[in-house]
Amino acid sequence: MDITKKDIDALNAVVTVEIKKEDYEGEVKKVLANYRKTANIPGFRKGHIPMGMVKKQYGQAVLVEEVNKLLQGGLQKFLTEEKLDVLGNPLPKNENEIDWKSEDFTFEFDLGMSPKFEVDVTKKAITNYKVVADDKMLDNQVKTIRKQYGKLTSKDKAEKGDEITGTFSNEEKGVEKSTTLELDELKGKSQIKALTGAKVGDVITLKTKGMFAEDHEIQKHIGLTPEDAKDVDELTFKVEEVNTREMAEMNQELFDKLFGEGVVKSEADLKSKIKEDAEKQFEQQSDQKMLNDVVESLIENTKFDLPKEFLERWIQVSSEKPMTDEEAKAEYERSEKGLRYQLIEGKLRAENNLQASFEELKEYSRGMIKAQMAQFGQMDPSDEELDNIAARIMSNQEEVQRMGEQLNTNKLLQFFKEKAKLKTKEVTYEKFIKEAYE
Structure with a gap:
């Protein structure tokens, strides 16, 4: 041969x-x-x-x-x-x-x-958001906690600051959603006026437009997407409960319920703890945003040609269902961006040793196990316990693949943090959401 x-x-x-x-x-x-x-x-x-x-x-x-x-x-x-x-x-x-x-x-x-090309992660500056919990957010969180742990008392009729439980309905549009809302959550003056003084059993007709300040509240309380809500002019709301909530006192009993005995000892400690926990969560979101932006930048700024005609034929031949030439071309157009990034990422991983090894996966699984055991009060598991559980996890191919994807993403993220051209910008969470996603 x-x-x-x-x-x-x-x-x-x-x-x-x-x-x-x-x-x-x-x-x-x-x-x-x-x-x-x-x-x-x-x-x-x-x-x-x-x-x-x-x-x-x-x-x-x-x-x-x-x-x-x-x-x-x-x-x-x-x-x-x-x-x-x-x-x-x-x-x-x-x-x-x-x-x-x-x-x-x-x-x-x-x-x-496969084309020959070079990858330059410093070609374009990428914004790396540092999201901070500002005083307004901390005050709102404290208020939410005090309400959550406060005393709930039923009332005959609704007044400012009360909670109203009921059901939104619109038979024609298929709306039937039970919810609990605070009068203070509503933005529309006409809706606030209609619900103020409402009693259990009342059925009140409300305009949908302008009811809430934020779109996500429409989904939460009415069960409609903002787009679908535009087609619904009015809703009825049947009042089923009216309650007032007396906020919990800021004392050691509350602090211990939240974080364990003696961990937090003052309102200042409480805000500090809330700030620390919130900013850890914000970091995950800002990291994901940075990762997405670096990926988009690499696709845009790493120039190389592809064997387009060959790939269109390959898509057509490898398709499970018969595919015309036009369908294959359309599928190539849809998948070209993803293919380009696969090649870029593959080159980065190969040249910078960014592929997780078996030992790294094993150690990563041990870390996950320790974190999960800590949630149930097992703060100091033995090496033997960790190794036995890790061995069971590593024998599960799907679990190994899932962990491998997580670890490889983490390695790539860390590489970008160290090597990419990043400009740090400190913002509040509200501003981050506005700048990053709107």
Whole structure:
């Protein structure tokens, strides 16, 4: 068997595989000899069938199968040994021209070659948000906590600051949503006026437009997306409960309920603890935003060509369902951006050793186990306990894959933090959401 590669251009090549009779003849004879021993042909005893008849009945199929085995094995070995960086899989070029009645065969395959390029993570400055919990947020959090742990008292009618439990309805639009809201949450003056003084059992008609200040409140209380809510002019609200909430006192009993005995000893400590916990959560969000922005920047600023025509053919051939040329082109357009980033990320990982090793995965699993055990009060598990649980986790292929994705993302994130051109910007959470996502 002889295999050669001819470059068409930097992104396309043709591999030619020549298979001669002596390459496959021995294996074909062996298979046919076995068929002769086991085949059932009417009129002949098993094992006594003439070889000529076996060849006539099975020879062509065995030949094709053995040649294809040889072809696929040889082609894969060639790609590996030559260290060819290809996209997709080799595509047969002349399969319809093969004459299976001949003794020697020549197969041709198109290859789509991975492009050569350099990645510069410092080419464009990326904003790295440092989100801080400001005094307004801390005060609101303290207020929320005091309400949550406060005393709830039922009332006959609603007044400013009260909580009203009821059901929003609109039969025509399929709305039927039970909720609890505070009068202070409402933005619309007409809605506030309509609900002030409302009693249990009252059914009140409310305008939907302008009811809440924030879009997410529409989803929370009415069960509609902001877009769907635009098609609903009015809702009825049946009042089922009216309650006033007396806020909990700021004392040691409250602090101990929240964080454990003696951890927090004053309102200042409480705000400090809230600030610390909140900013840890904010860091995860800002990290994800930074990661997304770096990825977008790399896709935009790392220029290279792709073997477009080859990839369109490969998409068409590898599709589970029949696909027209136009559908394949459209699918390529949809997937091109993702493919570009796969190549960029792959190069970054290979050149900077950013792929998680088995030992790193094992240590990562131990850290996750320790964190989970700490939540249930097991603060100091033994190494033996950790190793036993980690071993069970590492035997689960799906769990290993999930952890590997998390760890690889963390390694890439840390790499960008160290190497990318970042400009830190300190903002409140409210401003972060506005700048980052609106």
